[in-house]
Amino acid sequence: MLLDVLNLQTSLVLTYLLLFNFLVESEHEAATSNGSAGPLGIAIVGAGIGGVTAAIGLRRNGHILYEKSPLANEFGAAVGLYPNGTGILRAWGIFAETFGANSMSRFVEYARDGSVLREFPEPNWTCWKHPSQLVYRVALHEGLKQIATSPDGPGTPAKLFTSSKVVAVNPEQGTVTLENGTVATADVVVGADGVYSTTRKYICDTQLVSSGQAAFRFMIPRSTAEADPVTAPLVKNLINTMSSWSGGDRWLVMYPCNDNQLLNFACIHPGSESHAVQSDEWNKQASLDQVLKVYDEFDPSVKAFLAKADPSTIKVWQLMDMDKPPTWVSGKLALLGDAAHPFTPRKHWTGAVKAIEDAAALSVVLPPSTPHSQICERLKLYESIRYERAHKIQHASRMTGQDRVDGKPEVDSELKYHHH
Ligand SMILES: Cc1cc2nc3c(=O)[nH]c(=O)nc-3n(C[C@H](O)[C@H](O)[C@H](O)COP(=O)(O)OP(=O)(O)OC[C@H]3O[C@@H](n4cnc5c(N)ncnc54)[C@H](O)[C@@H]3O)c2cc1C
Numbered sequence: 234m235l236l237d238v239l240n241l242q243t244s245l246v247l248t249y250l251l252l253f254n255f256l257v258e259s260e261h262e263a264a265t266s267n268g269s270a271g272p273l274g275i276a277i278v279g280a281g282i283g284g285v286t287a288a289i290g291l292r293r294n295g296h297i298l299y300e301k302s303p304l305a306n307e308f309g310a311a312v313g314l315y316p317n318g319t320g321i322l323r324a325w326g327i328f329a330e331t332f333g334a335n336s337m338s339r340f341v342e343y344a345r346d347g348s349v350l351r352e353f354p355e356p357n358w359t360c361w362k363h364p365s366q367l368v369y370r371v372a373l374h375e376g377l378k379q380i381a382t383s384p385d386g387p388g389t390p391a392k393l394f395t396s397s398k399v400v401a402v403n404p405e406q407g408t409v410t411l412e413n414g415t416v417a418t419a420d421v422v423v424g425a426d427g428v429y430s431t432t433r434k435y436i437c438d439t440q441l442v443s444s445g446q447a448a449f450r451f452m453i454p455r456s457t458a459e460a461d462p463v464t465a466p467l468v469k470n471l472i473n474t475m476s477s478w479s480g481g482d483r484w485l486v487m488y489p490c491n492d493n494q495l496l497n498f499a500c501i502h503p504g505s506e507s508h509a510v511q512s513d514e515w516n517k518q519a520s521l522d523q524v525l526k527v528y529d530e531f532d533p534s535v536k537a538f539l540a541k542a543d544p545s546t547i548k549v550w551q552l553m554d555m556d557k558p559p560t561w562v563s564g565k566l567a568l569l570g571d572a573a574h575p576f577t578p579r580k581h582w583t584g585a586v587k588a589i590e591d592a593a594a595l596s597v598v599l600p601p602s603t604p605h606s607q608i609c610e611r612l613k614l615y616e617s618i619r620y621e622r623a624h625k626i627q628h629a630s631r632m633t634g635q636d637r638v639d640g641k642p643e644v645d646s647e648l649k650y651h652h653h
Pocket of ligand 1: 279281310311312363428450570587
């Protein structure tokens with residue numbers, strides 16, 4: 234059986250990926266190929282970070298790619314890219330610093346009164362072969378999208394169809410049905426449609442559950458914080474640094490991005506206090522009053538930071554969780570990224586990197602020579618490479634995100650670093 238023969242481990246996957254950096258010219262306009270071997274027609278549902286990264290990986294292997302997504306106005310705050318993610322991107326010649334990423338070389342955890350609880354100094358972060366970076370999500374997404382769809386570069390550029398909501402999938406036939414009734418057929422369908430995935434419903438009936446937590450998100454210019462004597466000393470100390478302030482059932486995480494010029498805030502708190510609703514929209518408006526009330530007992534310097542948020546830019550969303558689905562694959566359909574394993578980004582947000590890992594693994598198991606007869610088995614191989622690791626990290630993320638309650642034994646927060 235293919236799974237036994239190849240028995241790929243994640244580390245080998247990356248080497249294998251580099252070997253299959255083919256250039257394939259193709260005139261295919263349909264989403265299926267005609268021959269018995271590749272290039273394959275691949276329809277990717279969802280052009281978030283996971284979908285566009287899969288497109289980059291798969292175009293290098295010479296497949297024809299179709300992205301179907303309603304990408305309207307991209308927004309979003311910052312995302313952390315850790316060594317396993319930056320390593321994959323670098324293997325493809327993509328350096329996130331060209332999208333304004335700054336490095337993350339330090340992590341400081343404060344209590345709500347401003348005292349330092351712990352600090353992970355530079356050596357802990359620089360022992361990896363590749364850097365940890367903090368990047369403005371919009372810039373990263375736009376950069377990756379350009380690379381996936383550009384006529385320059387290896388393989389066949391991905392075709393991106395925006396405002397094309399997928400409403401149904403037939404995993405056996407490899408068809409996707411759009412909202413306007415159009416039906417497209419592909420050799421492989423990738424469900425990269427995020428936490429509120431439609432494609433997942435065609436594989437399993439695993440349901441999302443609320444984590445009970447919500448997150449306010451906003452950014453403030455570094456210069457604004459530097460101009461205030463209350464916040465200036467902290468800002469000075471936080472170049473290339475991720476920081477968090479914890480107080481019982483609420484935290485806030487702050488880190489710079491965009492060459493350290495923007496300060497990104499994610500403020501995690503009981504959802505009941507901000508009335509966040511369960512929604513696949515990422516732009517639910519929140520008010521500054523709500524934010525200040527939730528963090529009322531935090532140090533004045535923290536509140537001075539929060540008060541600088543432009544009220545029109547403060548968003549709130551509920552954090553969703555999900556049990557592991559029994560499988561990520563059915564017939565010609567495979568899930569990827571948040572659709573397969575949503576992370577509760579409480580303290581530590583690894584969703585983007587995990588989606589990048591999935592995308593790399595998928596592009597390895599579908600090389601240009603893929604016989605059509607092996608597609609389903611190869612998708613199962615992808616699942617077997619990724620399933621245990623992704624769900625182990627999902628579990629670790631839940632554990633390290635638990636509330637810091639007095640007297641309760643603390644979860645080893647090093648866990649999160651070991652499992653990046
Ligand atoms: C707008 C936005 C802002 C975000 N902001 C942050 C942030 O600030 N910090 C952070 O850590 N993480 C953020 N995330 C989440 C983070 O990007 C993901 O956790 C991670 O990158 C995994 O990506 P993904 O591709 O699996 O899912 P996502 O990034 O959620 O992408 C899924 C994509 O699928 C599309 N889609 C959904 N349903 C359909 C459908 N039926 N048909 C076609 N397309 C569909 C969506 O429009 C979206 O573009 C954000 C996600 C989004 C979509």
